[in-house]
Amino acid sequence: MSVVLGKQEEALPPILPAAESLPAPKETTTKPVTVIRPRNAWVPLDLWEIWRFRELWLFLTWRDIKVRYRQTVLGVLWAVIQPLFAVLIFTLFFGRLAGMPSDGIPYPLFAYAGLLPWLFFANAVTQGSNSLVNSAHLITKVYFPRLLIPASAVGAAAVDFCIAFTLLLVLYFWHAWRGLIAFPGLNMLLVVPLMVLLALLALGVGLWMSALNVRYRDIRHAIPFLIQIWMFATPIIYPASLVPERYRWILAINPLAGIIEAFRAVCFGLPMDWLSLAISVVVSGAILIVAAYGFRRMEKGFADVI
């Protein structure tokens, strides 16, 4: 191989050996093969790669929780305090003063059971949408599946949810003890698949928002009030039955409505609205798939603009 020099002003002559002169590389299935195509191309999700990095996801989740409660006296108790005080205020204004119906469930319990999944979703999306920008120092220095960063925000929100859920159980048994509601049955276990569905929806929205936020920092300012509007568009502080029959379909388009109503139905043994839950599953799935592919497409440009 010889050294070829070109003058700076001239077009440079080809220097590298012709492709044919080198043997093709042997490909084996055991070695990871990475082909990076130019940006803007649609790329496969490569779930295997994400699975390979699962430990990193756990660590990032742990870090998110640790950072959130750093230097706080009450620590993770905040995960309970936030929904608790929200419920107190809602109970006072909507339950007592406005006399909001609550499907025959004591209003505080009704509101808390709606707020829990909602707060999980809202936290996951809010934290998730800022997560990439906050991890700029990692993104510009090392390659790993970027999807794990917003996914860790969902993980951290899930931990908060689990802590707050224990209080729901306490409230629940206390009300049941006093005979205000029936004792919970085994159908309460259905909470688990519902939360998985909600986590997938939160991941989908979080992926989308975080990727957009890298390029358009407007998202950071838009998210808080989008979340607030979304909250009122979802039957959290009011029951879906309050909405007149002919407008019910508007609620059904909102994938959160079906999930949260189902969450309450499972908790309190109310009749399940299978149709709106089915719509939620379809809409959530569609959001997640589109968001995941869009994210993979956009992630190549993250390091340039972040």
Added chain:
Amino acid sequence: MAAVFLENVHLTFRVRQQYQITLKEYLLRGMFRASRNPIREIHALRDVGLRLRAGDRFGIIGGNGAGKSTLLKLLAGIYAPTRGTRRVVGRISSLFELSLGFEMEASGRQNILYRGYLQGETPRSMRKKLDEIAEFSELGEFLDTPVRYYSAGMLVRLAFSIATAIEPEILLVDEVLSAGDLSFQEKARKRMREMMSKAQILVVVSHDLDSLRRICDRGIWLDHGQVRAEGPIDQVITAYTSHVEHRRAA
């Protein structure tokens, strides 16, 4: 066998003079008059090709801003080529910056795991290395305290110990590192040499031409994102230095 291929790789950054895009700008997009905040294209790499196979020791030289580190980051997968293809067979490990991602709240030991996971290690592969890294760093019981209480020297030692504990297939190094106080430096240099000799493919960016001559057998000289020379490292270095001297004389 590990291999790295770049074919006709171009990398272009589109930047605006001002970072902010105003809403008006966004909506009008220079429809009526020339934008006062035009997009400038910066050609970081132009038509770069590389073929590296197991056993290669490859050096990249060039002036400041020539695209050396950018090329390394592209090889690592941090940037994707604007045009052309990058193909990598094998696992890439990169040593760019020691300060990469310490979690200040986590202990030294947790950070060892974290950094390992960032580089694609698994719990099983890390279990074997954890003790070895801990021992090499000489941090002893400090490994169980949060990293935020470490002195600068301790941080460097920990970072170096982690970064060099990998068993690389393809190793990308930006500036040959040196770390810590005198006694640690001696140890560090030896460990660095060992690691580089274990890699199947080594790509080094450096301004230290003498060490490049020792470490590498082939290399390229990058200038304004273009390959000016490619071949045996001695000849590439000679070409580069004579060019620099020529410019200085003129």
